[in-house]
Amino acid sequence: VKAAVFASGTGSNFQAIIEAESMACEIAVLVCDQPGATVIEKAEAYGVPVFSFRAKDFSSKEHYEQEIVSWLKKDGVEWIFLAGYMRICGPTLLRAFKERIVNIHPSLLPDFPGKDAIGQAFKAKADITGVTVHYIDEGIDTGPIIAQQEVPVMPGDSEETLKKRIQAVEHQLYPATINELILTK
Numbered sequence: 427v428k429a430a431v432f433a434s435g436t437g438s439n440f441q442a443i444i445e446a447e448s449m450a451c452e453i454a455v456l457v458c459d460q461p462g463a464t465v466i467e468k469a470e471a472y473g474v475p476v477f478s479f480r481a482k483d484f485s486s487k488e489h490y491e492q493e494i495v496s497w498l499k500k501d502g503v504e505w506i507f508l509a510g511y512m513r514i515c516g517p518t519l520l521r522a523f524k525e526r527i528v529n530i531h532p533s534l535l536p537d538f539p540g541k542d543a544i545g546q547a548f549k550a551k552a553d554i555t556g557v558t559v560h561y562i563d564e565g566i567d568t569g570p571i572i573a574q575q576e577v578p579v580m581p582g583d584s585e586e587t588l589k590k591r592i593q594a595v596e597h598q599l600y601p602a603t604i605n606e607l608i609l610t611k
């Protein structure tokens with residue numbers, strides 16, 4: 427089974443997926459909307475083909491999404507895993523990959539959706555936050571939840587130490603959930 431990862435940042439989740447043992451899918455392409463992002467170097471180091479683009483080079487979201495969809499379909503990609511892709515998926519992508527686009531978010535949704543979820547939880551003095559893997563719909567972090575894992579906020583935590591603990595959970599939970607999805611759907 428072929429899958430694509432969409433990421434625009436450092437790519438620690440991309441790396442965790444690539445390095446996870448006995449994955450049920452092959453990561454056939456990285457899609458990235460930030461041509462300077464660190465995740466691109468990681469993909470190159472692992473020999474994963476990269477499709478990078480700048481949204482401003484296209485006249486609309488529909489146009490760049492059409493381009494992405496034709497790339498992925500040509501490659502036989504069946505699943506899309508978002509890992510720090512900072513764009514909202516539009517109808518073109520959602521229709522082409524119905525119930526096949528999944529995201530990871532660093533909070534227990536529906537708490538702390540949107541940007542800087544870790545900072546939001548920290549500032550709200552939450553005792554417990556966590557990680558959510560969910561399907562994508564047209565909203566921001568609103569699609570059906572697939573898996574969640576709690577992460578405690580410890581006394582003396584800084585935003586940085588909390589982030590480290592959350593990311594360690596992400597790096598286990600995302601590959602495991604991806605495998606389960608592919609083997610059962």
Ligand code: GRF
Nearest residue numbers: 435436437438439510530532
């Ligand atoms: C992760 O925290 C993920 O939950 C969120 O974006 C971040 C990506 O980090 N959607 P990285 O680029 O995988 O390190």
